Amino acid sequence: MTCFKEQEKMYMIQMAGCQFVAGAKRALVMDLHRGRFQPVPVHLKELVETYNGKQLGNIYMEFDADQHNILDEYLRFLLKEEYIFLSEDAADAVRFIPLPLTTAHYSPADNAIIDMDAQSGFDAVQLVHQLTALGCEQIQVRAYSPLPVRELLALAAATTETVCRCIQFIVPYDDHFKTADWNRLFTGHERIGSITCYGAPGNSTDHYVEGLIPIHFIEQMITGENHCGIFHPHYFISNASHFIESHRHNTCLNRKIAVDKAGYIRNCPSMPQHYGHVSTTTLQEALNNPVFRQHWHIHKDMVQTCRNCEFRHVCTDCRAYLEDPHDGCSKPLKCGYDPYTATWTDWADNPLKQAAIAFYEIDIPCSA
Numbered sequence: 001m002t003c004f005k006e007q008e009k010m011y012m013i014q015m016a017g018c019q020f021v022a023g024a025k026r027a028l029v030m031d032l033h034r035g036r037f038q039p040v041p042v043h044l045k046e047l048v049e050t051y052n053g054k055q056l057g058n059i060y061m062e063f064d065a066d067q068h069n070i071l072d073e074y075l076r077f078l079l080k081e082e083y084i085f086l087s088e089d090a091a092d093a094v095r096f097i098p099l100p101l102t103t104a105h106y107s108p109a110d111n112a113i114i115d116m117d118a119q120s121g122f123d124a125v126q127l128v129h130q131l132t133a134l135g136c137e138q139i140q141v142r143a144y145s146p147l148p149v150r151e152l153l154a155l156a157a158a159t160t161e162t163v164c165r166c167i168q169f170i171v172p173y174d175d176h177f178k179t180a181d182w183n184r185l186f187t188g189h190e191r192i193g194s195i196t197c198y199g200a201p202g203n204s205t206d207h208y209v210e211g212l213i214p215i216h217f218i219e220q221m222i223t224g225e226n227h228c229g230i231f232h233p234h235y236f237i238s239n240a241s242h243f244i245e246s247h248r249h250n251t252c253l254n255r256k257i258a259v260d261k262a263g264y265i266r267n268c269p270s271m272p273q274h275y276g277h278v279s280t281t282t283l284q285e286a287l288n289n290p291v292f293r294q295h296w297h298i299h300k301d302m303v304q305t306c307r308n309c310e311f312r313h314v315c316t317d318c319r320a321y322l323e324d325p326h327d328g329c330s331k332p333l334k335c336g337y338d339p340y341t342a343t344w345t346d347w348a349d350n351p352l353k354q355a356a357i358a359f360y361e362i363d364i365p366c367s368a
């Protein structure tokens with residue numbers, strides 16, 4: 001078993017992509033380059049952050065002899081996971097600069113949601129044209145009634161040769177839709193990122209275009225916008241751009257624009273305030289309204305409970321469904337995690353959330 005004390009001249013250097021976040025009970029370590037994260041003791045975070053760039057000999061001197069076994073164990077773990085490396089060269093400590101927490105954006109809106117149902121009277125293709133002209137890179141179309149193939153084709157075609165990198169569809173399951181229809185949809189529409197078909201007979205995933213485009217079939221029914229905003233570790237994101245954004249901006253609503261199924265422009269289809277109807281207001285005009293951006297800057301360190309959660313920089317946020325609907329910095333309603341005990345429970349069963357569930361008229365709470 002390695003005893004690092006014998007490598008006393010070596011410097012411990014934290015990898016730039018390794019980031020620690022302290023929570024109320026434990027910490028999280030993230031590998032932003034590999035997209036991984038895992039809970040660790042707060043002491044491990046303190047060890048790396050306190051002694052980053054120091055020689056192992058000096059680190060061991062700071063601890064009593066009976067703690068050296070634990071120190072060995074921590075260092076073995078950190079090296080195995082490649083959160084740190086050892087170097088003979090002191091200059092490496094300054095060469096590996098911390099991750100800058102700023103980023104440049106060139107478009108006023110980079111992600112969008114368009115909701116549609118059988119009564120939606122607007123031209124969704126025209127909205128996609130507006131979005132791509134604004135520089136929108138990710139568009140999600142959520143249909144609450146069947147969307148004919150020709151409409152799916154037209155929406156996908158509207159993203160071709162534009163700045164849009166990904167268009168996702170959430171549509172009701174339709175057993176008339178055959179493999180040939182999917183192939184027709186994907187041919188020449190390389191911006192399609194994924195399709196989710198809800199209300200399917202079972203849960204499964206098919207892949208098309210040499211495995212690049214997944215079609216998710218899920219049994220769950222999605223009957224409206226209030227199915228959004230659920231928190232689960234499956235949805236956590238560990239990468240540099242999410243990490244950077246989460247320090248200063250809201251990780252759901254920042255530079256998001258949406259059109260609800262009735263055609264009103266909102267921050268997201270579930271937010272109460274609208275900024276005009278698409279029949280009389282362009283998306284650019286809505287974005288020009290300074291009030292439209294008020295939620296963009298509510299980040300996790302401002303949100304109750306989340307600010308003490310070790311997951312706050314891999315989690316997204318929700319400002320539409322809150323534990324306290326009258327407090328804009330309240331914890332998201334649909335999260336069942338308690339960072340003070342490090343346990344998950346079903347948010348919908350929590351007696352303290354029942355008043356908010358009734359307030360938002362969420363009649364069929366989904367399991368967290």
Ligand code: SF4
Nearest residue numbers: 228229252268318319
């Ligand atoms: S704010 Fe909440 S409801 Fe709106 S898109 Fe984000 S997660 Fe969904």
Ligand code: SF4
Nearest residue numbers: 306309312315335337
């Ligand atoms: S407490 Fe907040 S940061 Fe933590 S998992 Fe829930 S929503 Fe995310």
